[in-house]
Amino acid sequence: xxxxxxxxxxSPYTKVTDFARHLKDGRLMGxxxxxxxxxSFPPRADCDACMSGDFEYVELSGRSTLHTFTKIVAAPTGxxxxxxxxxxxxxxEEGGRALAWFGESVPEDEIxxxxxxxxxxxxxxxxxxxxVYYSLEKTGTTWxxxxx
Ligand SMILES: [Zn+2]
Numbered sequence: 001x002x003x004x005x006x007x008x009x010x011s012p013y014t015k016v017t018d019f020a021r022h023l024k025d026g027r028l029m030g031x032x033x034x035x036x037x038x039x040s041f042p043p044r045a046d047c048d049a050c051m052s053g054d055f056e057y058v059e060l061s062g063r064s065t066l067h068t069f070t071k072i073v074a075a076p077t078g079x080x081x082x083x084x085x086x087x088x089x090x091x092x093e094e095g096g097r098a099l100a101w102f103g104e105s106v107p108e109d110e111i112x113x114x115x116x117x118x119x120x121x122x123x124x125x126x127x128x129x130x131x132v133y134y135s136l137e138k139t140g141t142t143w144x145x146x147x148x
Contacts, residue, residue, distance in 0.1 A: 100134035102135065
């Protein structure tokens with residue numbers, strides 16, 4: 001299932017495989033340790049606070065604030081066709097951080113550290129594979145399916 005995130009997959013099955021299934025349904029999930037209550041995003045099968053392997057999924061609101069951002073003008077391999085683009089790191093309301101592209105709902109000249117944003121799963125339905133990435137959008141934006 002993790003092939004949805006890229007072309008190389010060394011982990012055909014892990015305890016957090018359901019993370020990908022939830023994302024496919026547009027739900028952003030973190031994990032909460034059933035032993036000590038520690039929260040993690042992305043989800044962890046084994047708690048980094050108490051080492052317990054007993055966890056449950058918790059759905060995130062996607063509400064977040066911008067921690068930092070950068071505009072990419074010299075593209076890494078594979079992204080030459082899409083420069084320039086801007087990516088940001090957000091602090092999620094429930095805890096944890098995520099790196100994502102800025103979506104079209106946020107004009108470049110309005111991007112500012114500390115601004116409120118919404119982390120939105122973007123789902124590409126394709127014939128054989130399903131690809132998922134995140135975008136940063138204005139608060140209140142919901143997830144969407146995108147055709148290629
Ligand atoms: Zn724990």
